[in-house]
Amino acid sequence: xxxxxxxxxxxxxxxxxxxxxxxxxxxxxxxxxxxxxxxxxxxxxxxxxxxxxxxxxxxxxxxxxxxxxxxxxxxxxxxxxxxxxxxxxxxxxxxxxxxxxxxxxxxxxxxxxxxxxxxxxxxxxxxxxxxxxxxxxxxxxxxxxxxxxxxxxxxxxxxxxxxxxxxxxxxxxxxxxxxxxxxxxxxxxxxxxxxxxxxxxxxxxxxxxxxxxxxxxxxxxxxxxxxxxxxxxxxxxxxxxxxxxxxxxxxxxxxxxxxxxxxxxxxxxxxxxxxxxxxxxxxxxxxxxxxxxxxxxxxxxxxxxxxxxxxxxxxxxxxxxxxxxxxxxxxxxxxxxxxxxxxxxxxxxxxxxxxxxxxxxxxxxxxxxxxxxxxxxxxxxxxxxxxxxxxxxxxxxxxxxxxxxxxxxxxxxxxxxxxxxxxxx
RNA sequence: GUGGCCGUAGCUCAGUUGGUUAGAGCGCCAGGUUGUGGUCCUGGAAGUCGGGGGUUCGAGUCCCCUCGGCCACCCCA
Numbered sequence: 001x002x003x004x005x006x007x008x009x010x011x012x013x014x015x016x017x018x019x020x021x022x023x024x025x026x027x028x029x030x031x032x033x034x035x036x037x038x039x040x041x042x043x044x045x046x047x048x049x050x051x052x053x054x055x056x057x058x059x060x061x062x063x064x065x066x067x068x069x070x071x072x073x074x075x076x077x078x079x080x081x082x083x084x085x086x087x088x089x090x091x092x093x094x095x096x097x098x099x100x101x102x103x104x105x106x107x108x109x110x111x112x113x114x115x116x117x118x119x120x121x122x123x124x125x126x127x128x129x130x131x132x133x134x135x136x137x138x139x140x141x142x143x144x145x146x147x148x149x150x151x152x153x154x155x156x157x158x159x160x161x162x163x164x165x166x167x168x169x170x171x172x173x174x175x176x177x178x179x180x181x182x183x184x185x186x187x188x189x190x191x192x193x194x195x196x197x198x199x200x201x202x203x204x205x206x207x208x209x210x211x212x213x214x215x216x217x218x219x220x221x222x223x224x225x226x227x228x229x230x231x232x233x234x235x236x237x238x239x240x241x242x243x244x245x246x247x248x249x250x251x252x253x254x255x256x257x258x259x260x261x262x263x264x265x266x267x268x269x270x271x272x273x274x275x276x277x278x279x280x281x282x283x284x285x286x287x288x289x290x291x292x293x294x295x296x297x298x299x300x301x302x303x304x305x306x307x308x309x310x311x312x313x314x315x316x317x318x319x320x321x322x323x324x325x326x327x328x329x330x331x332x333x334x335x336x337x338x339x340x341x342x343x344x345x346x347x348x349x350x351x352x353x354x355x356x357x358x359x360x361x362x363x364x365x366x367x368x369x370x371x372x373x374x375x376x377x378x379x380x381x382x383x384x385x386x387x388x389x390x391x392x393x394x395x396x397x398x399x400x401x402x403x404x405x406x407x408x409x410x411x412x413x414x415x416x417x418x419x420x421x422x423x424x425x
Numbered sequence: 426g427u428g429g430c431c432g433u434a435g436c437u438c439a440g441u442u443g444g445u446u447a448g449a450g451c452g453c454c455a456g457g458u459u460g461u462g463g464u465c466c467u468g469g470a471a472g473u474c475g476g477g478g479g480u481u482c483g484a485g486u487c488c489c490c491u492c493g494g495c496c497a498c499c500c501c502a
Contacts, residue, residue: 006475006492006493006494009492009493009494058500058501059499059500059501060500060501062426062500063500063501091502119502121500121501121502123426123499123500123501124426124427124499124500125493125494125495126494126495126496126497127495127496128502129500129501129502130502133502134502135502197499197500283501284500284501285501295502302501302502303501303502304502305502306501306502328502329502330501330502331502332502333502334502383453383454384453384454384455385452385453385462385463386462386463387462387463388452388462388463389462390462390463403462
């Protein structure tokens, strides 16, 4: 094994089978999104660091791969802070906002975008977590109302179904509801991020775990106690979120109106959708301003997708506010949920097993002849143990094969005549 | 970023308390047998034991560093 032939940490090579599967999944997702009127765009992998480091994307900004400036003199010291000017994007939302600001004049008033592209984060890799991974985003820009959210959620669930993945579930919440609850409990705004991170662990650590962690964070006891009470109320009313609303502090019922409207809208459009309102769901990105959603599947611990409304972001690039909302599918995680047999080859695949004695031109002539009648044809040098070789070809999806040796004649006048084509299996 | 486990031929793995030229099965190659496609026999190629350094008379086996994978945390898709 030669040293140093692995791809960089957390980044992967894809063998043909896996690549085919990924492309199959992508094609189905693209097709599904396109049917909802979304159009695919592309932006560069790199953005200016200043645009990526808005301070609104939470920890993701710490995970940016920075790209050094070109033309630096290796002999002249440069401050670390000024040695890089570009960075690899860590999500597709920030670049989209920049894209929209750049091209607004050329885009429809309400613009629906699809993006299927790699993003990079310098995280420690694990299963289902990579340093380069693909996201499939759909975004609605210029639509302030809940039609954006309802459509995004329904389209995302439909995309999963198009892949044969059932059991997808969406949780809804609203940033303003969350903030209102914390405020009503008595937390100062500066404490909110830490509290939110803790609340997010509710389903993993339970109420006691969260209470313990709140205490460990040295937060004031009064607000913590009130918050635990609120969480307990929400938990005890499991399933009946609407009934609990009235018991929540602050202006909760009013602030929950939007997610209830979205939830009911999704259910009207897609009655079998699994969608619930959940005041304890939190999302990492700080740029969300209203409704947020997260996609789950029973076969994966953690989220397989997420999104929300980020009305403030485009304004930062454009100067004037434009409402926007998006949903992102975690492609790497969804791929694992798709049944591999879904993408087995349907074309007629023929293997031409040949010995060294066959002239190259004659081989390729036969290959072209079969391609001409609609087959996918691969030239395969004959191995010593032919039966094992044929098994391997069958496993690769080949349905027919023929052997060509020194006695092989050139293709005759019509089709595969003169070739001893046999079925595999 | 923090902590833990792991890394031996193409693949799956053995390698005793550190000791001679690092092994097996499968696969691959060659020759023979066989109904010159499936069996069987014989032989062969192929490992800088992830990489580097150290301890030692001697290290795949011990120590340090490093790279990579996995797991937990952090956080997330």
